[in-house]
Amino acid sequence: MSFVVINAITVPEGAGAELEARFGRRAGEVDSQPGFVHFRLLRPADGRSTWYVYTEWESREAFEAWASSPAFQHGHRGQQSSGPVSTSAELFTFEVVDLDTPQG
Numbered sequence: 001m002s003f004v005v006i007n008a009i010t011v012p013e014g015a016g017a018e019l020e021a022r023f024g025r026r027a028g029e030v031d032s033q034p035g036f037v038h039f040r041l042l043r044p045a046d047g048r049s050t051w052y053v054y055t056e057w058e059s060r061e062a063f064e065a066w067a068s069s070p071a072f073q074h075g076h077r078g079q080q081s082s083g084p085v086s087t088s089a090e091l092f093t094f095e096v097v098d099l100d101t102p103q104g
């Protein structure tokens with residue numbers, strides 16, 4: 001079952017461009033992680049100040065393996081070196097409902 005993890009990152013007024021610039025320089029190590037499917041950075045289009053980091057995985061285990069791997073640390077090197085750009089972050093997890101396969 002596909003597993004989606006979304007990190008909702010809220011930034012101070014005017015710091016959105018810096019956040020996007022950091023993702024533009026991202027390590028890209030997640031792309032070669034086993035079970036990784038997709039990554040998207042979603043910019044708010046309604047004046048809010050929360051960006052959404054959308055990641056999709058083949059399974060929860062695949063996400064958890066990455067989240068506890070050196071690749072996760074390397075992928076967040078910018079956070080360690082230049083300090084956080086965000087004021088808060090909230091994590092959401094989802095299972096993708098397979099509508100083609102009847103439940104039960």
Ligand code: HEM
Binds near residue numbers: 005023039086
């Ligand atoms: C306090 C929590 C977090 C903050 C503020 C944060 C912020 C960032 C930032 C600014 C980057 C760009 C690279 C850098 O500057 O380091 C990054 C990379 C990334 N973040 Fe996070 N992050 C957090 C936790 C997470 C979590 C829990 C996920 C799970 C979905 C996630 C997913 C990603 C991905 C996929 C990348 C790209 C890594 C790569 O290219 O290998 N982040 N994050």
